[in-house]
Amino acid sequence: MAVNCCFHLETRSFAALDYPPFFAYFEKLLSIPAALVDPNIVDLNNQNYDSWSVIAYQRTTVILSELILGVVLIKFIRSTIDPPTQRIISASLFLHPGFLIVDHIHFQYNGFMFGILLWSILMARNGNKLACGVLFAVLLNFKHIYMYLAPAYFIYLLRGFCMTPSGELRIKNFLSLANAVIAVFVVSLGPFILMGQIPQLLSRLFPFTRGLNHAYWAPNAWALITAADRVLLRYVKHTGANVSINVSGVASASRGLVGDTVFAVIPNIRPVHTFIITILFQSIWLVKLWFTPTYKSFLTALTLCGYTSFLFGWHVHEKAVLLILVPLSLLAAERHAYFRTFILASIAGVFSLFPLIFTPAESVVKVIYSTLWILIVYVHLSRRVYEFPKSLSYVILDGVEKIYIAGFPFLLVFVGLFPAFLERQRAAQSPMCVPSIALECPGNSANQSETSSAEMEFLPLMLTSVYCAIGLIWGFLRLMFIYLHEESTYQGQLSGLS
Numbered sequence: 227m228a229v230n231c232c233f234h235l236e237t238r239s240f241a242a243l244d245y246p247p248f249f250a251y252f253e254k255l256l257s258i259p260a261a262l263v264d265p266n267i268v269d270l271n272n273q274n275y276d277s278w279s280v281i282a283y284q285r286t287t288v289i290l291s292e293l294i295l296g297v298v299l300i301k302f303i304r305s306t307i308d309p310p311t312q313r314i315i316s317a318s319l320f321l322h323p324g325f326l327i328v329d330h331i332h333f334q335y336n337g338f339m340f341g342i343l344l345w346s347i348l349m350a351r352n353g354n355k356l357a358c359g360v361l362f363a364v365l366l367n368f369k370h371i372y373m374y375l376a377p378a379y380f381i382y383l384l385r386g387f388c389m390t391p392s393g394e395l396r397i398k399n400f401l402s403l404a405n406a407v408i409a410v411f412v413v414s415l416g417p418f419i420l421m422g423q424i425p426q427l428l429s430r431l432f433p434f435t436r437g438l439n440h441a442y443w444a445p446n447a448w449a450l451i452t453a454a455d456r457v458l459l460r461y462v463k464h465t466g467a468n469v470s471i472n473v474s475g476v477a478s479a480s481r482g483l484v485g486d487t488v489f490a491v492i493p494n495i496r497p498v499h500t501f502i503i504t505i506l507f508q509s510i511w512l513v514k515l516w517f518t519p520t521y522k523s524f525l526t527a528l529t530l531c532g533y534t535s536f537l538f539g540w541h542v543h544e545k546a547v548l549l550i551l552v553p554l555s556l557l558a559a560e561r562h563a564y565f566r567t568f569i570l571a572s573i574a575g576v577f578s579l580f581p582l583i584f585t586p587a588e589s590v591v592k593v594i595y596s597t598l599w600i601l602i603v604y605v606h607l608s609r610r611v612y613e614f615p616k617s618l619s620y621v622i623l624d625g626v627e628k629i630y631i632a633g634f635p636f637l638l639v640f641v642g643l644f645p646a647f648l649e650r651q652r653a654a655q656s657p658m659c660v661p662s663i664a665l666e667c668p669g670n671s672a673n674q675s676e677t678s679s680a681e682m683e684f685l686p687l688m689l690t691s692v693y694c695a696i697g698l699i700w701g702f703l704r705l706m707f708i709y710l711h712e713e714s715t716y717q718g719q720l721s722g723l724s
Contacts, residue, residue, distance in 0.1 A: 227704055239455060243643040244430040247414045248367040252335075258289055283295040286335070288329050295341030296320055301348055302556075309557045311610055318603045319344075319555050324548045327579045336545070339368050340552050343375075347528075347553065351723060353520050355387035356403055363407045367414035370431050374535035378528040381512045386519035436539060438487040438495050442687050444542040445578040445694035451492060453692045458491040474592045507534040514709065522560070522720040529553040533702050544582070547575040547698070554705075559721055562613035567704040570627060573600060574697030577634055580641075581687055593638065593664075637693055641686040648682060 260267040264279035299316035306312040325337045346361035362379050366371050388400040418427055443449040459476065462469045475490035488494060508531050515527040536542055541695035551572055558568035578595050583592050615621045 240407045241259070246367045246370050246431065247418060247427075247464050248364065249335075249369060250370070259283075277640070285330065288335060292320075292325070292329070292341065293340035295337045295344065298341050298345045298348060298498070302344070305348070305352060308559075311607075314603070314606045315555055315558060318599070320551065321575045322551070322555075323592070323599050324551060327576075327592055328545045329550070334545075335519060338415060339365060339372075340548065343372065343552065344347075347525065347556070350382070350524060355383055356399070356406065359383045359387070359403050360406045360410065363410040363596055366429075367410060370544060371543075371549070373465075373554075374532045374539070374546070375528050376531075377512055378508050378515060378524060378531045380523040381515045382519055382527070386517050386524075392579075395617050400462070410459060438500070440541060440543050442544055442581050443691040444536070444546065445487075445574065445698055446537040446545045447695070447699065448487075448495065448538075448542075448697075449691040449695045451495070452487065452489070452682055453688055455489040455492045456688070462491060468555065469634055497540045501540055503538045504534055510706075511701060511709065522724040523709075523712070525553060525556055525720070527706070529557065530702075530705060530709060533705065537699060537702060544578055547578060550698075551575050557720070559607055559611055563612045563704070563708050565607055565611045567622075567701050567708065569600070570631070570704070571701035572603075573631055573634060573703070574694040577691065578694035578698075580638075581690060589642075603607065627700075633693065637689065641690060644686050645683075 233542050257268045260283055263283050264277065266272050266275050266277065266282055267283065269275070282599060299320050301314050305313045325340075328334050329337050342361055342365045346358050346365065349358040349361060351356070358381065362372070362376075366376070383403060387403060387657060388396055390396060402604075415424070415427075418424055438448055443452060455475070458469075459471065461467065462471060469491060472488060472490050472494075475488035475494075511527040511530045511534075515523050529550060534552065535549055536546050539546075554564075554568050557564045559565065576599075580589075580592060580596075615624060688724060
């Protein structure tokens with residue numbers, strides 16, 4: 227946790243700090259009392275130190291830092307037009323399973339940073355757009371993954387704060403926002419500019435050499451493409467089809483390691499491809515936001531920008547799904563269509579985080595807690611937003627979505643039992659032969675079975691990623707349709723906010 231002036235040059239750990247400067251300053255503050263609790267916590271040469279003092283200190287600081295999230299969510303309740311409904315939404319966010327898994331077990335500080343994001347969104351709802359922009363600039367310098375949301379902020383603040391409804395530039399507002407944002411970045415990056423560390427800092431913040439997929443595939447479009455490549459590879463090997471195979475891609479995509487993703491059959495995806503696809507999709511929401519720069523339009527466009535970046539971005543982490551689930555929660559009680567999208571995305575998104583926790587005791591906690599959370603939220607919000615299906619197509623669609631949701635318990639059972647099945651299969655296939663001068667054991671068949679088992683170890687993770695990706699992509703299509711037809715069909719209580 228200790229941070230020195232050259233923290234972006236640290237190479238002794240694979241997890242060396244790759245966050246913007248404000249988070250480094252935050253970690254530096256945390257390291258001061260940490261040294262008093264246990265000096266070994268801040269020893270840079272003590273990489274795998276896991277004493278009870280480390281766990282207690284990190285868990286305590288995570289909980290204390292999330293008080294910002296709690297305070298902001300209370301402010302949402304006090305300034306809303308429907309306090310009872312907002313209480314449910316605020317409680318669901320504060321007790322979100324994603325924060326339990328990523329923060330309270332993995333000891334990260336996402337709750338604290340999402341508190342800043344929600345504070346910024348609250349300022350937008352209250353009409354204080356200058357504070358909205360400044361808080362988001364601060365957030366970007368804590369964690370640059372929030373750049374996924376930056377295009378929506380840029381268009382909303384430019385059109386709604388820096389320009390009049392007729393399109394004329396408000397010079398005073400523009401200069402106020404520009405100077406405030408520049409000041410935030412000067413405070414953050416100034417020391418590194420003086421030390422000449424900007425190139426090193428940028429190389430850590432934007433690691434394009436790490437590959438298309440993370441170690442565990444984030445449940446996005448590239449997970450489906452990568453899985454399709456694995457299936458096609460199996461098909462080509464089995465049938466002997468006359469298809470060229472990239473030899474370097476045979477084992478690349480299913481190793482579960484951080485590295486470059488190389489496809490065996492499908493053409494490889496490059497960073498420029500993901501950038502172009504992301505920009506093209508985001509342009510749709512941004513054009514709509516430009517012409518309707520209201521709070522609800524901003525919140526939906528912001529969610530869709532995060533959604534688009536998650537589904538089509540380069541080297542996306544699985545925990546980035548919170549960039550979708552948190553702002554989408556604020557729309558959950560708007561209309562039944564939003565609520566259904568929220569439920570589908572939440573179930574798929576939370577389940578996709580389960581592989582981060584794999585010890586037996588914690589696995590029980592994550593499953594029970596997440597199940598209770600989704601049931602309680604569903605029961606309380608569905609009563610407020612339920613709408614009877616308007617046509618047969620709606621009934622069919624509702625049935626298909628329920629079948630998809632019903633598949634998660636079966637997936638959970640498979641993921642839990644498959645490792646034991648694989649272990650039994652290995653034991654059954656292991657040779658019982660004892661070699662001697664007269665008898666030689668058939669080693670080749672044993673090696674082949676071990677290789678086959680090793681290739682199957684990644685199957686539970688792949689199925690989890692692919693199944694969750696299907697739900698998240700469908701949720702994306704739902705939200706896209708809702709946003710583009712908002713004025714004519716999906717008006718709600720937030721529609722009256724400017």
